[in-house]
Protein backbone atom coordinates (compact mmCIF):
# COMPACT_ATOMS: atom_id res chain seq x y z
CA UNK A 1 0.00 0.00 0.00
CA UNK A 2 1.48 3.34 -1.02
CA UNK A 3 1.73 6.28 1.33
CA UNK A 4 -0.95 8.17 -0.59
CA UNK A 5 -3.33 5.21 -0.42
CA UNK A 6 -2.85 5.12 3.34
CA UNK A 7 -3.40 8.87 3.53
CA UNK A 8 -6.62 8.51 1.53
CA UNK A 9 -7.85 5.86 3.96
CA UNK A 10 -7.17 8.13 6.91
CA UNK A 11 -8.86 11.10 5.29
CA UNK A 12 -11.90 8.98 4.41
CA UNK A 13 -12.13 7.66 7.96
CA UNK A 14 -12.19 11.23 9.33
CA UNK A 15 -14.62 12.54 6.71
CA UNK A 16 -17.80 13.80 8.38
CA UNK A 17 -19.63 13.85 5.02
CA UNK A 18 -18.68 10.28 4.07
CA UNK A 19 -22.11 8.85 4.90
CA UNK A 20 -23.77 11.16 2.38
CA UNK A 21 -22.49 9.05 -0.50
CA UNK A 22 -25.05 6.37 0.36
CA UNK A 23 -27.79 8.88 -0.48
CA UNK A 24 -26.75 8.78 -4.15
CA UNK A 25 -27.06 6.16 -6.87
CA UNK A 26 -23.43 5.38 -7.70
CA UNK A 27 -21.33 2.44 -8.77
CA UNK A 28 -17.59 1.83 -8.64
CA UNK A 29 -16.86 4.51 -11.22
CA UNK A 30 -14.93 7.49 -9.88
CA UNK A 31 -17.35 10.21 -10.85
CA UNK A 32 -15.55 13.53 -11.19
CA UNK A 33 -18.05 15.16 -13.52
CA UNK A 34 -20.50 16.50 -10.97
CA UNK A 35 -19.51 19.99 -12.14
CA UNK A 36 -21.30 19.11 -15.37
CA UNK A 37 -24.09 16.77 -14.26
CA UNK A 38 -24.46 15.89 -10.61
CA UNK A 39 -25.12 12.25 -9.67
CA UNK A 40 -28.63 10.98 -8.99
CA UNK A 41 -29.83 11.33 -5.39
CA UNK A 42 -31.53 8.08 -4.39
CA UNK A 43 -34.71 9.89 -3.26
CA UNK A 44 -35.43 11.23 -6.75
CA UNK A 45 -36.83 8.22 -8.66
CA UNK A 46 -39.48 7.51 -6.02
CA UNK A 47 -40.49 11.16 -5.88
CA UNK A 48 -40.78 11.46 -9.64
CA UNK A 49 -42.89 8.30 -9.67
CA UNK A 50 -45.20 9.85 -7.05
CA UNK A 51 -45.40 13.15 -8.90
CA UNK A 52 -46.30 11.39 -12.13
CA UNK A 53 -48.58 8.59 -10.90
CA UNK A 54 -50.35 10.15 -7.94
CA UNK A 55 -50.05 13.91 -8.24
CA UNK A 56 -50.57 14.07 -11.98
CA UNK A 57 -52.30 10.72 -12.56
CA UNK A 58 -54.79 10.85 -9.70
CA UNK A 59 -55.02 14.38 -8.30
CA UNK A 60 -54.62 15.92 -11.74
CA UNK A 61 -55.48 19.65 -11.72
CA UNK A 62 -55.87 19.69 -7.92
CA UNK A 63 -52.11 19.32 -7.56
CA UNK A 64 -51.60 22.90 -8.67
CA UNK A 65 -53.19 24.06 -5.44
CA UNK A 66 -53.48 21.16 -2.98
CA UNK A 67 -50.21 19.57 -4.06
CA UNK A 68 -48.22 22.80 -3.90
CA UNK A 69 -47.26 22.90 -7.56
CA UNK A 70 -48.10 26.56 -7.98
CA UNK A 71 -45.79 27.75 -5.23
CA UNK A 72 -42.96 25.31 -5.99
CA UNK A 73 -40.69 27.92 -7.64
CA UNK A 74 -40.52 30.07 -4.48
CA UNK A 75 -40.58 27.13 -2.07
CA UNK A 76 -37.63 25.45 -3.77
CA UNK A 77 -35.94 28.82 -4.14
CA UNK A 78 -36.09 29.14 -0.37
CA UNK A 79 -34.46 25.71 -0.04
CA UNK A 80 -31.56 26.84 -2.23
CA UNK A 81 -31.28 30.27 -0.60
CA UNK A 82 -29.23 29.28 2.47
CA UNK A 83 -26.78 27.42 0.25
CA UNK A 84 -25.94 30.69 -1.53
CA UNK A 85 -26.15 32.88 1.56
CA UNK A 86 -29.54 34.42 0.90
CA UNK A 87 -32.39 35.00 3.31
CA UNK A 88 -35.77 33.61 2.27
CA UNK A 89 -37.92 35.36 -0.32
CA UNK A 90 -35.20 36.30 -2.80
CA UNK A 91 -34.61 33.18 -4.89
CA UNK A 92 -37.02 31.77 -7.43
CA UNK A 93 -36.51 28.56 -9.40
CA UNK A 94 -37.45 28.19 -13.05
CA UNK A 95 -36.32 28.44 -16.66
CA UNK A 96 -32.74 27.75 -17.73
CA UNK A 97 -29.66 29.60 -16.56
CA UNK A 98 -29.46 31.20 -19.99
CA UNK A 99 -32.97 32.64 -19.69
CA UNK A 100 -32.23 33.87 -16.18
CA UNK A 101 -29.00 35.53 -17.33
CA UNK A 102 -31.10 37.48 -19.80
CA UNK A 103 -33.74 38.48 -17.23
CA UNK A 104 -31.10 39.50 -14.68
CA UNK A 105 -28.87 41.42 -17.05
CA UNK A 106 -31.58 43.44 -18.77
CA UNK A 107 -33.11 43.95 -15.32
CA UNK A 108 -29.74 45.23 -14.05
CA UNK A 109 -29.41 47.76 -16.90
CA UNK A 110 -32.93 48.98 -16.16
CA UNK A 111 -32.11 49.30 -12.45
CA UNK A 112 -29.00 51.33 -13.24
CA UNK A 113 -30.91 53.68 -15.46
CA UNK A 114 -33.75 54.10 -12.97
CA UNK A 115 -31.15 54.97 -10.33
CA UNK A 116 -29.74 57.57 -12.72
CA UNK A 117 -33.13 59.19 -13.16
CA UNK A 118 -34.07 57.34 -16.34
CA UNK A 119 -31.22 58.72 -18.47
CA UNK A 120 -29.34 56.64 -21.03
CA UNK A 121 -25.94 57.83 -19.83
CA UNK A 122 -25.10 54.37 -18.57
CA UNK A 123 -24.66 52.60 -21.85
CA UNK A 124 -22.12 49.85 -21.30
CA UNK A 125 -22.44 46.25 -20.23
CA UNK A 126 -19.20 44.72 -19.01
CA UNK A 127 -18.88 40.96 -19.35
CA UNK A 128 -16.19 38.45 -18.44
CA UNK A 129 -14.44 37.85 -21.78
CA UNK A 130 -13.62 34.27 -20.80
CA UNK A 131 -17.16 33.45 -19.76
CA UNK A 132 -19.15 30.34 -20.61
CA UNK A 133 -20.38 31.15 -24.13
CA UNK A 134 -24.10 31.40 -23.36
CA UNK A 135 -23.45 34.33 -21.00
CA UNK A 136 -21.50 36.18 -23.68
CA UNK A 137 -24.17 35.61 -26.34
CA UNK A 138 -26.94 36.77 -24.02
CA UNK A 139 -24.96 39.78 -22.84
CA UNK A 140 -24.55 40.74 -26.52
CA UNK A 141 -28.27 40.48 -27.10
CA UNK A 142 -29.08 42.35 -23.87
CA UNK A 143 -26.72 45.11 -24.98
CA UNK A 144 -28.38 45.43 -28.40
CA UNK A 145 -31.84 45.50 -26.83
CA UNK A 146 -30.95 48.19 -24.31
CA UNK A 147 -28.82 50.33 -26.62
CA UNK A 148 -25.66 49.48 -24.71
CA UNK A 149 -22.17 48.67 -25.92
CA UNK A 150 -20.83 45.31 -24.84
CA UNK A 151 -17.37 45.38 -23.28
CA UNK A 152 -15.87 41.91 -22.89
CA UNK A 153 -12.87 42.13 -20.55
CA UNK A 154 -10.75 39.53 -18.77
CA UNK A 155 -11.85 39.20 -15.12
CA UNK A 156 -8.57 40.69 -13.88
CA UNK A 157 -9.33 43.89 -15.80
CA UNK A 158 -12.95 44.32 -14.78
CA UNK A 159 -12.24 46.89 -12.08
CA UNK A 160 -10.34 49.12 -14.51
CA UNK A 161 -13.12 48.88 -17.09
CA UNK A 162 -15.77 50.27 -14.74
CA UNK A 163 -16.86 53.87 -14.91
CA UNK A 164 -19.82 56.21 -15.03
CA UNK A 165 -20.94 54.68 -18.30
CA UNK A 166 -21.18 51.18 -16.83
CA UNK A 167 -24.75 50.05 -16.40
CA UNK A 168 -24.33 46.35 -15.59
CA UNK A 169 -21.61 43.76 -15.15
CA UNK A 170 -21.98 40.01 -15.70
CA UNK A 171 -19.39 37.87 -13.93
CA UNK A 172 -18.73 34.23 -13.12
CA UNK A 173 -18.07 33.26 -9.56
CA UNK A 174 -16.00 30.26 -10.70
CA UNK A 175 -14.56 29.97 -14.19
CA UNK A 176 -16.01 26.89 -15.89
CA UNK A 177 -12.77 26.00 -17.64
CA UNK A 178 -9.98 26.77 -15.18
CA UNK A 179 -11.87 26.43 -11.91
CA UNK A 180 -10.61 29.85 -10.78
CA UNK A 181 -12.70 31.41 -8.03
CA UNK A 182 -13.21 35.12 -8.50
CA UNK A 183 -13.33 37.61 -5.67
CA UNK A 184 -17.06 38.21 -5.39
CA UNK A 185 -16.95 40.59 -2.41
CA UNK A 186 -14.39 42.99 -3.85
CA UNK A 187 -15.69 42.90 -7.42
CA UNK A 188 -19.23 43.52 -6.19
CA UNK A 189 -17.98 46.48 -4.16
CA UNK A 190 -16.09 47.85 -7.19
CA UNK A 191 -19.18 47.62 -9.40
CA UNK A 192 -21.22 49.43 -6.75
CA UNK A 193 -18.57 52.13 -6.36
CA UNK A 194 -19.00 52.81 -10.08
CA UNK A 195 -22.76 53.15 -9.59
CA UNK A 196 -23.52 50.02 -11.60
CA UNK A 197 -25.29 46.72 -10.90
CA UNK A 198 -23.74 43.27 -10.87
CA UNK A 199 -25.08 39.91 -11.98
CA UNK A 200 -23.17 36.86 -10.76
CA UNK A 201 -23.34 33.51 -12.54
CA UNK A 202 -23.07 30.91 -9.77
CA UNK A 203 -23.28 27.77 -11.93
CA UNK A 204 -19.94 26.47 -10.63
CA UNK A 205 -20.21 27.66 -7.05
CA UNK A 206 -23.79 27.01 -5.93
CA UNK A 207 -23.61 23.91 -3.75
CA UNK A 208 -19.82 23.84 -3.87
CA UNK A 209 -18.77 26.75 -1.68
CA UNK A 210 -20.20 29.63 0.36
CA UNK A 211 -21.35 32.51 -1.82
CA UNK A 212 -22.66 35.03 0.70
CA UNK A 213 -25.07 36.85 -1.61
CA UNK A 214 -26.74 38.88 1.15
CA UNK A 215 -23.55 39.45 3.10
CA UNK A 216 -21.76 40.96 0.12
CA UNK A 217 -24.69 42.98 -1.17
CA UNK A 218 -24.91 41.23 -4.54
CA UNK A 219 -27.65 42.70 -6.72
CA UNK A 220 -28.69 39.78 -8.89
CA UNK A 221 -27.46 36.24 -9.38
CA UNK A 222 -28.31 33.18 -11.42
CA UNK A 223 -27.21 29.59 -11.25
CA UNK A 224 -27.97 26.12 -12.46
CA UNK A 225 -29.12 23.24 -10.29
CA UNK A 226 -27.89 20.26 -12.31
CA UNK A 227 -24.25 20.47 -11.23
CA UNK A 228 -23.43 20.62 -7.50
CA UNK A 229 -27.12 20.72 -6.57
CA UNK A 230 -27.76 17.38 -8.35
CA UNK A 231 -31.16 18.41 -9.73
CA UNK A 232 -30.89 16.28 -12.87
CA UNK A 233 -30.40 16.92 -16.58
CA UNK A 234 -32.00 20.22 -17.57
CA UNK A 235 -33.20 20.90 -14.02
CA UNK A 236 -34.56 24.43 -13.66
CA UNK A 237 -32.16 27.22 -12.78
CA UNK A 238 -32.54 29.90 -10.11
CA UNK A 239 -32.65 33.67 -10.03
CA UNK A 240 -31.78 35.82 -7.02
CA UNK A 241 -32.94 39.42 -6.83
CA UNK A 242 -31.89 41.20 -3.63
CA UNK A 243 -34.90 42.03 -1.46
CA UNK A 244 -34.52 45.80 -1.60
CA UNK A 245 -34.29 45.76 -5.41
CA UNK A 246 -37.32 43.57 -6.02
CA UNK A 247 -39.81 46.44 -6.23
CA UNK A 248 -37.73 48.07 -8.95
CA UNK A 249 -36.81 44.88 -10.80
CA UNK A 250 -38.35 45.24 -14.24
CA UNK A 251 -38.13 41.83 -15.91
CA UNK A 252 -37.76 41.78 -19.69
CA UNK A 253 -39.87 38.59 -19.67
CA UNK A 254 -43.03 39.57 -17.81
CA UNK A 255 -45.18 36.48 -18.14
CA UNK A 256 -48.47 35.73 -16.46
CA UNK A 257 -46.79 33.75 -13.68
CA UNK A 258 -45.13 36.91 -12.39
CA UNK A 259 -48.34 38.93 -12.47
CA UNK A 260 -49.67 40.31 -9.19
CA UNK A 261 -52.96 38.58 -9.98
CA UNK A 262 -52.16 35.72 -12.34
CA UNK A 263 -55.69 34.40 -12.47
CA UNK A 264 -57.21 37.85 -12.93
CA UNK A 265 -56.50 37.43 -16.65
CA UNK A 266 -56.05 41.16 -17.00
CA UNK A 267 -54.81 42.77 -20.17
CA UNK A 268 -52.40 45.07 -18.29
CA UNK A 269 -49.29 43.71 -16.69
CA UNK A 270 -48.83 44.43 -13.02
CA UNK A 271 -45.77 42.75 -11.52
CA UNK A 272 -46.07 40.70 -8.36
CA UNK A 273 -44.06 41.69 -5.31
CA UNK A 274 -41.11 39.60 -4.16
CA UNK A 275 -39.18 36.80 -5.78
CA UNK A 276 -42.27 35.76 -7.79
CA UNK A 277 -41.49 38.69 -10.06
CA UNK A 278 -38.71 36.60 -11.58
CA UNK A 279 -41.13 34.00 -12.92
CA UNK A 280 -42.30 33.88 -16.52
CA UNK A 281 -44.68 31.09 -17.54
CA UNK A 282 -45.88 27.72 -16.27
CA UNK A 283 -43.08 26.00 -14.38
CA UNK A 284 -41.64 22.67 -15.49
CA UNK A 285 -43.14 20.73 -12.59
CA UNK A 286 -41.60 17.31 -13.25
CA UNK A 287 -38.05 18.65 -13.26
CA UNK A 288 -38.76 21.08 -10.49
CA UNK A 289 -40.06 18.46 -8.10
CA UNK A 290 -37.21 16.11 -8.98
CA UNK A 291 -34.93 18.97 -7.93
CA UNK A 292 -36.87 19.40 -4.69
CA UNK A 293 -36.29 15.74 -3.84
CA UNK A 294 -32.62 16.07 -4.80
CA UNK A 295 -32.17 18.97 -2.40
CA UNK A 296 -33.07 16.74 0.55
CA UNK A 297 -29.49 15.43 0.55
CA UNK A 298 -28.58 18.84 1.99
CA UNK A 299 -30.51 18.19 5.19
CA UNK A 300 -28.04 18.46 8.05
CA UNK A 301 -25.20 19.59 5.78
CA UNK A 302 -23.60 23.01 5.96
CA UNK A 303 -22.02 24.65 2.94
CA UNK A 304 -18.96 25.37 5.12
CA UNK A 305 -18.44 21.64 5.70
CA UNK A 306 -18.79 21.06 1.96
CA UNK A 307 -16.24 23.75 1.22
CA UNK A 308 -13.76 22.39 3.75
CA UNK A 309 -13.98 18.92 2.18
CA UNK A 310 -13.88 20.32 -1.34
CA UNK A 311 -10.58 22.06 -0.62
CA UNK A 312 -9.20 18.95 1.04
CA UNK A 313 -10.21 16.86 -2.01
CA UNK A 314 -8.66 19.23 -4.55
CA UNK A 315 -5.53 19.65 -2.40
CA UNK A 316 -5.17 15.88 -2.21
CA UNK A 317 -5.76 15.46 -5.94
CA UNK A 318 -3.04 18.01 -6.68
CA UNK A 319 -0.72 16.22 -4.26
CA UNK A 320 -1.39 12.84 -5.93
CA UNK A 321 -0.95 14.30 -9.43
CA UNK A 322 2.34 15.85 -8.39
CA UNK A 323 3.51 12.54 -6.94
CA UNK A 324 2.31 10.21 -9.71
CA UNK A 325 2.32 12.16 -13.00
CA UNK A 326 5.67 12.57 -14.77
CA UNK A 327 6.87 16.14 -14.43
CA UNK A 328 5.95 18.48 -17.27
CA UNK A 329 3.31 16.10 -18.69
CA UNK A 330 0.39 18.31 -17.56
CA UNK A 331 0.07 21.93 -16.57
CA UNK A 332 -2.34 22.77 -13.78
CA UNK A 333 -4.43 25.80 -14.72
CA UNK A 334 -6.40 25.87 -11.46
CA UNK A 335 -4.96 28.23 -8.86
CA UNK A 336 -3.19 26.69 -5.84
CA UNK A 337 -4.42 29.35 -3.42
CA UNK A 338 -7.57 28.24 -1.63
CA UNK A 339 -9.10 31.69 -2.00
CA UNK A 340 -8.86 31.39 -5.78
CA UNK A 341 -9.99 27.80 -6.28
CA UNK A 342 -13.49 26.49 -6.92
CA UNK A 343 -14.31 22.79 -6.61
CA UNK A 344 -12.60 21.54 -9.73
CA UNK A 345 -9.08 20.97 -10.99
CA UNK A 346 -8.25 21.64 -14.62
CA UNK A 347 -5.12 20.19 -16.14
CA UNK A 348 -3.85 21.16 -19.54
CA UNK A 349 -2.13 18.71 -21.87
CA UNK A 350 -1.98 18.61 -25.68
CA UNK A 351 -3.73 15.22 -26.02
CA UNK A 352 -6.43 15.95 -23.42
CA UNK A 353 -9.29 14.65 -25.59
CA UNK A 354 -7.70 11.21 -26.06
CA UNK A 355 -6.56 11.02 -22.47
CA UNK A 356 -10.06 11.68 -21.15
CA UNK A 357 -11.52 9.00 -23.42
CA UNK A 358 -9.09 6.47 -21.97
CA UNK A 359 -9.79 7.59 -18.40
CA UNK A 360 -13.51 7.13 -18.94
CA UNK A 361 -12.90 3.63 -20.33
CA UNK A 362 -11.06 2.85 -17.12
CA UNK A 363 -13.83 4.12 -14.86
CA UNK A 364 -12.55 7.59 -14.06
CA UNK A 365 -15.05 10.09 -15.39
CA UNK A 366 -14.08 13.72 -15.79
CA UNK A 367 -14.54 15.77 -18.93
CA UNK A 368 -12.65 17.44 -21.72
CA UNK A 369 -12.99 21.09 -22.66
CA UNK A 370 -11.53 22.23 -25.95
CA UNK A 371 -8.83 22.67 -26.90
CA UNK A 372 -6.66 20.99 -24.28
CA UNK A 373 -8.23 20.92 -20.83
CA UNK A 374 -8.96 17.89 -18.64
CA UNK A 375 -11.57 18.89 -16.07
CA UNK A 376 -12.11 17.07 -12.80
CA UNK A 377 -14.98 18.20 -10.60
CA UNK A 378 -15.09 17.24 -6.92
CA UNK A 379 -18.51 16.95 -5.32
CA UNK A 380 -17.90 16.58 -1.58
CA UNK A 381 -21.25 14.91 -0.95
CA UNK A 382 -20.26 11.78 -2.84
CA UNK A 383 -16.57 11.87 -3.78
CA UNK A 384 -14.10 10.38 -1.31
CA UNK A 385 -10.34 10.54 -0.91
CA UNK A 386 -9.77 6.98 -2.16
CA UNK A 387 -11.59 8.03 -5.36
CA UNK A 388 -9.20 10.93 -5.68
CA UNK A 389 -6.12 8.76 -5.25
CA UNK A 390 -7.42 6.24 -7.80
CA UNK A 391 -8.24 8.96 -10.32
CA UNK A 392 -4.75 10.46 -10.08
CA UNK A 393 -3.12 7.03 -10.32
CA UNK A 394 -5.09 6.03 -13.43
CA UNK A 395 -4.44 9.44 -14.94
CA UNK A 396 -0.71 9.04 -14.38
CA UNK A 397 -0.76 5.58 -15.99
CA UNK A 398 -2.53 6.93 -19.04
CA UNK A 399 -0.19 9.90 -19.31
CA UNK A 400 2.95 7.81 -18.87
Ligand SMILES: Cc1ncc(COP(=O)(O)O)c(C=O)c1O
Nearest residue numbers: 096097098132134176201203224
Ligand atom coordinates in the same frame (compact mmCIF):
# COMPACT_ATOMS: atom_id res chain seq x y z
C1 LIG B 1 -21.08 29.31 -16.16
C2 LIG B 1 -22.22 28.71 -16.90
N1 LIG B 1 -23.27 29.48 -17.26
C3 LIG B 1 -24.32 28.98 -17.94
C4 LIG B 1 -24.35 27.63 -18.29
C5 LIG B 1 -25.43 27.00 -19.10
O1 LIG B 1 -26.66 27.46 -18.92
P1 LIG B 1 -27.97 26.61 -19.31
O2 LIG B 1 -28.35 25.89 -18.05
O3 LIG B 1 -28.92 27.62 -19.76
O4 LIG B 1 -27.60 25.63 -20.35
C6 LIG B 1 -23.30 26.80 -17.92
C7 LIG B 1 -23.35 25.38 -18.28
O5 LIG B 1 -22.52 24.58 -18.01
C8 LIG B 1 -22.22 27.36 -17.22
O6 LIG B 1 -21.18 26.58 -16.89
